[in-house]
């Protein structure tokens with residue numbers, strides 16, 4: 521997600537600082553931007569000179585201190601509350617007082633992250649969808665504590681990136697994943713119950729419902745572990761059995 525968000529920001533003329541504890545991940549993000557902009561040159565969408573400008577706007581670091589002068593920080597570390605809280609707490613001691621802190625979480629509580637931080641009013645959710653370059657939707661998530669000026673600023677930014685921002689309140693999964701993951705969970709349960717083969721489940725939703733991809737193929741794309749983490753967070757918040765994943769990925773336990 522970080523590489524995709526960096527790509528759309530740099531192409532839209534923003535100075536982007538990518539921070540990752542893994543040098544390999546940072547190098548991969550730079551390589552991805554080099555490749556995507558090279559394709560854009562080959563298709564004559566941008567010139568080589570414009571490509572060099574985009575590449576010059578993206579710099580990577582391994583230390584959060586690099587965020588000291590940022591107007592906006594978009595956190596996309598793995599989907600773990602503890603990992604995100606650690607990053608937000610560290611950022612509180614680094615960023616400018618007027619900086620906006622956005623989390624890219626799918627399903628964790630933006631409100632809790634805000635309340636656990638030093639300045640809850642500057643914390644909001646900014647939920648992009650993968651692949652970031654192609655997907656138009658951005659959910660802009662406010663908690664009751666969020667300053668409306670911060671919401672306005674990131675909404676304008678999303679529009680500048682060519683995205684369609686949708687304002688939502690803080691609820692696990694927000695709109696899109698709140699609806700999608702219950703469906704994916706049901707598809708996995710249907711397969712697990714041996715009601716239909718994975719090919720037939722995917723074909724039914726593609727050919728019968730006009731979806732571009734079947735649910736089990738989509739689960740593979742998202743990653744079963746990531747999907748499980750999202751469902752667990754949604755189930756913890758909703759206690760709705762629709763969101764209850766099987767008890768373990770290796771067991772044949774059915775959702776409870």
Ligand SMILES: NC(=O)c1ccc[n+]([C@@H]2O[C@H](COP(=O)([O-])OP(=O)(O)OC[C@H]3O[C@@H](n4cnc5c(N)ncnc54)[C@H](O)[C@@H]3O)[C@@H](O)[C@H]2O)c1
Nearest residue numbers: 521522539540541542545596597598599624625626648650
């Ligand atoms: N993958 C998706 O389709 C998708 C879509 C929307 C939102 N999200 C959300 O975006 C976030 C990231 O997801 P992802 O799939 O890109 O994860 P990922 O595991 O691919 O990438 C996370 C990156 O964070 C780095 N990292 C870990 N701890 C760090 C720290 N303390 N400081 C700096 N970097 C650190 C890792 O090295 C890794 O490169 C999650 O919250 C996820 O729920 C993912």
